Amino acid sequence: NAGVTQTPKFRVLKTGxxxxxxxxxxxxxxxxxxxxxxxGMGLRLIHYSVGEGTxxxxxxxxxxxxxxxxxxxxxxxxESAAPSQTSVYFCASSYLGGRDEQFFGPGTRLxxx
Amino acid sequence: GESVGLHLPTLSxxxxxxxxxxxxYSNSASDYFIWYKQESGKGPQFIIDIRSNMDKRQGQRVTVxxxxxxxxxxxxxxxxxxxxxxxYFCAERNGNKLVFGAGTILRVKS
Numbered sequence: 001n002a003g004v005t006q007t008p009k010f011r012v013l014k015t016g017x018x019x020x021x022x023x024x025x026x027x028x029x030x031x032x033x034x035x036x037x038x039x040g041m042g043l044r045l046i047h048y049s050v051g052e053g054t055x056x057x058x059x060x061x062x063x064x065x066x067x068x069x070x071x072x073x074x075x076x077x078x079e080s081a082a083p084s085q086t087s088v089y090f091c092a093s094s095y096l097g098g099r100d101e102q103f104f105g106p107g108t109r110l111x112x113x
Numbered sequence: 114g115e116s117v118g119l120h121l122p123t124l125s126x127x128x129x130x131x132x133x134x135x136x137x138y139s140n141s142a143s144d145y146f147i148w149y150k151q152e153s154g155k156g157p158q159f160i161i162d163i164r165s166n167m168d169k170r171q172g173q174r175v176t177v178x179x180x181x182x183x184x185x186x187x188x189x190x191x192x193x194x195x196x197x198x199x200x201y202f203c204a205e206r207n208g209n210k211l212v213f214g215a216g217t218i219l220r221v222k223s
Binding site for chain 2: 004031033040042044045048050090098099101102104105107
């Protein structure tokens with residue numbers, strides 16, 4: 001099993017450009033999450049999903065959109081990137097939501113110039 | 114103003130010593146807690162978890178203690194090794210989500 005994978009690993013954008021980050025998991029987990037991590041800080045939840053076709057806002061959702069068209073995939077979109085969105089983005093999945101371990105991907109390092 | 118998140122607490126220990134990393138949580142109704150380890154450039158890795166009906170749980174070289182009275186969680190690492198150097202995060206359950214603390218840097222001196 002590959003676990004949780006993220007593509008791309010690195011990306012540089014110019015202000016105003018758009019992009020989509022892809023997260024895939026092969027563990028048949030219902031719950032998936034997108035976090036951002038800024039230097040010296042913990043993980044902040046952007047959006048999450050409790051199952052295929054569902055999405056919900058987290059702590060810092062502004063400027064991001066998500067979609068969960070297939071159970072195994074969770075997409076994070078930036079429609080008009082801003083320098084404040086420079087961060088490392090982590091995807092995670094779990095079987096029981098907040099009641100068990102979340103499995104994390106390796107992260108995507110995004111720089112917005 | 115200055116963000117406290119830019120200055121993570123740091124614990125420096127000698128190789129072979131025991132480490133204790135502390136965490137205060139906010140929600141007295143939380144029923145699940147978890148510790149993660151994050152090495153530089155990698156995603157967080159699960160270490161150990163504990164449910165609120167327990168006050169102690171042991172794993173391999175790690176022990177988590179839960180004190181619900183003062184809303185405090187600790188991670189004890191026995192015989193700390195250089196490979197334990199990382200940032201450690203605690204998290205508590207909030208519905209279908211986990212809420213993460215800011216983290217503690219553990220540095221192991223050889």
